[in-house]
Amino acid sequence: MTTPPAHDVHAAWLPPEAFRAIGSRRVFVSGSGTVRDEVAQACAQYGGSVVSGEGPVDLVLAVSTAEPLPAVAQAVQGTAGEDGFVFARHDGVTVVLADDPAGLLYGLFHVVRLGESAFGAARPAELHRPATRRRMVDHWDNVDVHPVMGQVERGYSGGSIFWRDGGLRDDLTRVRAYGRLLAASGINAISVNNVNVHATEAHLLTDRLGDVAAIADELRPYGIRVHLSVNFASPIALGGLPSADPLDEGVREWWARATERVYETIPDFGGYVVKADSEGQPGPFAYERTHADGANMLADALAPFGGVVHWRAFVYNHRQDWRDRSTDRARAAHDHFAPLDGRFRDNAILQVKYGPMDFQTREPVSPVIAAMPGTSLAVELQVTQEYTGQQRHVCYLPPQWSEILAFRPWGPGGRAVADVATGGGGLVAVSNVGDDPYWTGHPLAQANLYAFGRLAWDPRLDPAAILDEWIDLTFVPVTNVDPGPLRRTLHAMMDGSWRTYERYTAPLGVGFMVRPGHHYGPDVDGYEYTPWGTYHFADRDGVGVDRTRASGTGFTGQYPQPWSEVYESPEQCPDELLLFFHHVPYEHVLHDGTTVIQHIYDTHFAGVEEVAEARLSWEKLAGAVDPALHDRVRELLDEQLRCAEEWRDQVNTYFFRKSGVPDARGRRIH
């Protein structure tokens, strides 16, 4: 394992110092492999040693079936299970026992997170198991530079760490380092190319499969399986068949053979990811087949080898006529997929975006998540900040994700979204990583990736606690500086940053208002008269989308009770989603007593003030963090403030010009 030199690539949440507690001790490690290598490297740096099981020992890291185990380990009870581990502190020895190498790896990183506190008071055996078997990140990386989207679609961190100028990178050092970071957060699956599978990328399935195998080789030591986005029309494009009909025997046979060859090359291959009949991608509709037919065809090809297909539910009409008020993009996924419940194979995972639209700062939870009890659903989140500041703005997303995961579609007594996910396909996210030295463009955006892994492992973790973990790992104090101010400042800047971002952008759940195409910065009417189905319908009297059954598109009817009723009623609907579900007058009074128009003004002024405060707080940390990192964040905060002011002024001016209502507090609106 090679860690890139510190001056070249930032160590993120695995700086050498994070291994000091382990590296300064006597460690027993069973077997060879990644965990032994990690420990040996840490001990070489901090004076500890890898010891046999017979002498004194401070830390045991062992697969439970290993022989011989130190005596102390035999006192620790518990069956770890796949990917799990048992952790205990017993007789002055810290013990991690796992049933498999992956579990041992997660145990090692657990000790890393605990640091010195792993070697303190005795602890009874704790069983750590991931909530789901598969914890996945998707990359929207292109092999060929796309003329519009570039090397990484919706990527804000430079080029791809896998691909460059039409081919696999020569040096895959960073791929391995990335695998190590992902493993330390709990991730164990990755798809390596864009779901919009262009011509070159389609060949990764066949003649360019060697590139995928090379990536798999780098990630395997960290327990990460590689998945591949494939083009539904591959039998035509690659196989020369006249059709890609999922019920055609020749087509099915083609996929079976192609999949067989994939597993001959990559025996632990994870499976396929498919975006079909979506935004121009081919799909089963061309053959008058259902999406279940499409997904099942691939599931059947993968089943003999234990693979899965992730089939995305992001299907809607992206050539809608804005004049057509009867079509509602929010309805589309439910309309298409709910009727198919129960018709997907066990190894077909329906990958559903968290909201009915497209990764907005605020959306209701997608009704699809509550509508398909007979289908294995994965909930898709977006770590890459497409609509949340594009890694130029601080926007710590786990508070949003936790709200989504804690949402109970069937009401207070029912299951939560987290339960649906853990009982099904788990969590999947679009990664925010590129070849930027800080991995994620904005150094603080690393926290989103780390936290996603942790939530995929355990969706009930507290976002603030995860942030603590990330801060302590990433900013291990190297001098005798009090870590308190840094930690407090980062919490102040990050804990509420998603809500801050919400305040200065599109109000009350109405969404979008971004510049078309690149989606950065404000343009209130940017998507208002386009085919994309993303409208706010603001006029001189009011704003919002009527999605009620009573007078609107009927989208509220896609939810079970009580939400169907709650969302239907402008009085009961939560304020933060009001304009998603209702078209209301500007003078409509929210639950806190302010009007909609005054809320727009107030939140936009407040959001900018919060960014200005964050910027000042960060200034005061000069000297407490690495100067290069401090500079990078400072420059980005300047841009965030500029952009937040632009949002404030455009949104406020737009609504003042339309409504004619002055700000009650007399602040400047241009």
Add this chain to the structure above:
Amino acid sequence: MTTPPAHDVHAAWLPPEAFRAIGSRRVFVSGSGTVRDEVAQACAQYGGSVVSGEGPVDLVLAVSTAEPLPAVAQAVQGTAGEDGFVFARHDGVTVVLADDPAGLLYGLFHVVRLGESAFGAARPAELHRPATRRRMVDHWDNVDVHPVMGQVERGYSGGSIFWRDGGLRDDLTRVRAYGRLLAASGINAISVNNVNVHATEAHLLTDRLGDVAAIADELRPYGIRVHLSVNFASPIALGGLPSADPLDEGVREWWARATERVYETIPDFGGYVVKADSEGQPGPFAYERTHADGANMLADALAPFGGVVHWRAFVYNHRQDWRDRSTDRARAAHDHFAPLDGRFRDNAILQVKYGPMDFQTREPVSPVIAAMPGTSLAVELQVTQEYTGQQRHVCYLPPQWSEILAFRPWGPGGRAVADVATGGGGLVAVSNVGDDPYWTGHPLAQANLYAFGRLAWDPRLDPAAILDEWIDLTFVPVTNVDPGPLRRTLHAMMDGSWRTYERYTAPLGVGFMVRPGHHYGPDVDGYEYTPWGTYHFADRDGVGVDRTRASGTGFTGQYPQPWSEVYESPEQCPDELLLFFHHVPYEHVLHDGTTVIQHIYDTHFAGVEEVAEARLSWEKLAGAVDPALHDRVRELLDEQLRCAEEWRDQVNTYFFRKSGVPDARGRRIH
């Protein structure tokens, strides 16, 4: 001379049939050269002959100093002058006498235009002279394909006829054919690369000068001189100098040497075109020098060889803050250039866009045109339809140009814009030609290029008469079809098409409202909150830009009387420019008695109806024109209608949502 095969490239206004009248006669031609080649080719096709001056003759085409001249020619009096010719019909012989080969060429094409009528009744000698010495088209063609703008910036007719994939085309047949078409319209100067001079294109001045020479060789037979757009920073980029300061001796010396080398290679080289300190291009401001300093430096380098520099006046702040209401882009050119009047060299031509903004469908005439009596001004028009339908919409522009040329900035008794231009640098236009088989994408857009040449020759020509010429040349009847219906239909479709386009797009001179970037189709607020200085300031009460002295930006003060007063007054201001100069309530009553808001609705419904009528008219011409051309125009009319409906609905909906005023006639507004 090779004319491309008819099935490959459309003959435009020079089909073989246009030469029938000449080609079936006995023609005396003095000297060798292009005119003789043209006549010989026509006679080979239509049975006529090139004859000596001694026998019977029907047509004499001669340079007046040629020996021996047929006797009949000696009876024709008149001094043609540079580029001019004398035309007469005498004793049954048609006579064209010129003083130079170029004049003879224009005389030949005059006879082509007249066709059989050139050989009818006797005509006394008519003297034909161009209104200006230089009649120029600019190409915004890139050598390297630009990642955003493509091979031709604002090009809607395919690739460049000069350049392809980073180099000169191997086959320059079309360049020569283009030269022939230009000469037949009266053009005699061309610049061959984009005024945004990117890295590769900068080298055309030095190590890639051979490419320019090759183009000049193709165009020289048709009397067309080549000009080159150069980068102001060339001394740095190409010469390795530390500066491009126009008053630096080393810099001046560099330009002198570079220009000397150009003329060594291309002795009849025309000169330079420069866009400086504009939209990111370098310029003299970096050295705290004036634009006169910059232009004069290049003029001095060109003067020894008789060359000219075209220096564009398109200088404004394109990074304006939309919140800053004190800055007015319309003022910029006058603010920058008017104080420099009298400080430009004689061979420095200030090239001024016709309006103060940027080639909108409707703008007032630029006040710069009236502000610089001591400077040689060229008026720049845009044949390429950037803001007028991008050669997907029928938009015959000469009525607009004629209005501009006939405008009298000093009032009814004063000189017209045409007088300023013909007394100075003449007319320049951005060409609409590319490698499309019809040259201009939309076959009917050929008429704009033809008409521009004719107006550059004589700005007082009537647009409808020019259209007649173009129709008769382009659609020479090959069968016994009555040409009347075709001619009537084309007039009905084209004469009013600019006003039709105006009706369904941005109202009352307010401009823009186009999709940012590509500028096609509507987006009312697309540029409203951007740095480009192009705003309409619509709110719930009214719309328009206050450019008065009384309460606005003071732009009206840049005009001489009476226009300064006329534009200042919302009552006197012409309706079609009302929103360019004034912000008025929606209920403001226009001179025709309708309100602004009702005018918006009415014109947008009417504009679409006019397009629908044009489409129906064209349908009826099936069979009367070449089927491929008919199909192309039909498809484009479908798109025009779709786009016009989109304009109508977006503009009407936008203003209905803002104003709340219903259409008085109850038509459907979405």
